[in-house]
Amino acid sequence: MSLVARYLERNGIPTIVMGAAKDIVEYAGVPRFLFSDFPLGNSCGKPHEPDTQRFTLDLALKVLESAIGPRTTVQSPLRWNADGDWKNDYNNVARMSPEEVARRRADFDKVKQVALNQRQKAGVA
Amino acid sequence: MTDTMDFAPEYDVPLEYMRRTREYYLALGYDNPYRWAHYLDAPFQPLKKPLKDSTLALISTAAPYQPDKGDQGPGAAYNAAAKFYTVFSGDTSVDHDTRISHIGYDRKHTTAADSNTWFPLPLMREFAKGGRFKLAPRFHGAPTNRSQRVTLETDAPEILARCRQDQVDAALLVPT
Numbered sequence: 101m102s103l104v105a106r107y108l109e110r111n112g113i114p115t116i117v118m119g120a121a122k123d124i125v126e127y128a129g130v131p132r133f134l135f136s137d138f139p140l141g142n143s144c145g146k147p148h149e150p151d152t153q154r155f156t157l158d159l160a161l162k163v164l165e166s167a168i169g170p171r172t173t174v175q176s177p178l179r180w181n182a183d184g185d186w187k188n189d190y191n192n193v194a195r196m197s198p199e200e201v202a203r204r205r206a207d208f209d210k211v212k213q214v215a216l217n218q219r220q221k222a223g224v225a
Numbered sequence: 226m227t228d229t230m231d232f233a234p235e236y237d238v239p240l241e242y243m244r245r246t247r248e249y250y251l252a253l254g255y256d257n258p259y260r261w262a263h264y265l266d267a268p269f270q271p272l273k274k275p276l277k278d279s280t281l282a283l284i285s286t287a288a289p290y291q292p293d294k295g296d297q298g299p300g301a302a303y304n305a306a307a308k309f310y311t312v313f314s315g316d317t318s319v320d321h322d323t324r325i326s327h328i329g330y331d332r333k334h335t336t337a338a339d340s341n342t343w344f345p346l347p348l349m350r351e352f353a354k355g356g357r358f359k360l361a362p363r364f365h366g367a368p369t370n371r372s373q374r375v376t377l378e379t380d381a382p383e384i385l386a387r388c389r390q391d392q393v394d395a396a397l398l399v400p401t
Contacts (some may be wrong), residue, residue: 101337101368101398101399101400101401102262102386102397103226103262103288103373103376103377103381104284104367104376104380104381105396106264106267106268106368107381107382107384107385107397108381108385108388108395108396109261109267109268109269109270110268111345111385111395112270113270113273113388113393113395114270114272114273114394114396115395115396115397115398116395116396116397116398117256117398117399117400118345118398119399119400120294121240121242121400122239122240123239123240123241123242123243123244124243125260127243127262127263128262128263128264129264129265129266129267130267131267131268131269132269134352135239136240136394139330139331139333139334139335140242140328140329140330140331140335140401141325141330141331141337141343141365142289142335142341142342142343143342143399143400143401144342144344144345144348144399145340145341145342146229146342147336147339147341147342148338148339149333150336150341150348152332153341153342153345153348154348156234156343156367157348157349157352159354159356160397161276161346161352161358161397162353164272164276164334164395164397165272165276167269169266169269170267170269171266173335175239180334182236183234183237184233184234184326185243186331186333186334187236187237187238187240188236189239189331190240190242190245190332190333190334191244191245192249192330193249193252199259201252201253204252204253205254205330205352207302207396208253208255210270211303211305214305214306215305215308215371218305218306218308218310218361219370220354220374222310222311223310224310224370224394225374
């Protein structure tokens with residue numbers, strides 16, 4: 101998605117990215133980025149909390165309007181929860197048993213095959 | 226007023242997804258790590274007119290719900306069959322059922338039960354109604370097919386062309 105933002109911006113359309121993977125978006129380098137420090141899937145606020153969604157969209161629009169140069173990142177002040185321990189869970193092998201790692205490998209092999217078949221069908225493999 | 230010495234825990238920083246992902250796939254036995262897009266510069270275009278007079282387009286990585294493509298949630302396992310491979314567009318004046326089962330989001334802490342957390346179209350309609358900006362007639366779905374070349378050479382130009390057709394002045398992009 102960062103590649104699309106860069107492409108639009110370079111071709112005359114100002115962009116704002118709303119996202120939760122700060123390192124990935126900043127590594128690519130985008131014009132404007134509103135970062136929410138939330139689990140992936142919640143770039144626009146918390147589920148069933150319309151106030152946080154409204155706050156997040158409003159902040160994104162303010163960044164779109166006010167950024168003075170590229171690579172502008174603003175971090176939303178909203179917190180997912182108090183302890184932030186969710187960050188220690190995501191794909192963290194240190195928190196997985198060897199059986200869990202083996203199961204995930206088997207799952208991923210299956211998923212990869214499905215994705216490959218899909219790409220071949222779509223003609224992009 | 227002054228800051229205290231009661232510092233936050235060391236782990237409580239923005240998650241390092243690239244490092245975590247690299248380590249994860251290595252532990253699973255894959256030793257060909259994904260190479261994320263990386264540039265030193267970034268382009269920049271100021272808004273050409275006030276936001277309230279600008280037409281804003283939503284660009285999303287969410288997929289349209291496809292009943293024949295297996296479990297797409299809420300709470301579905303990663304579902305590569307639900308991926309899409311060409312840019313699609315939808316009418317912003319009506320609601321759309323979009324899902325994120327085709328994306329590697331946080332399966333433990335994200336319920337994926339409220340699409341407003343990844344597809345803010347209803348809220349954008351409300352903001353536009355209130356005069357904050359003009360909503361473009363179409364939103365656009367960007368494929369997440371892991372081919373950066375296809376994104377750069379096919380999908381991004383297609384999205385730009387559609388934005389131009391709609392005389393879009395600015396774009397709000399929501400990756401999941």
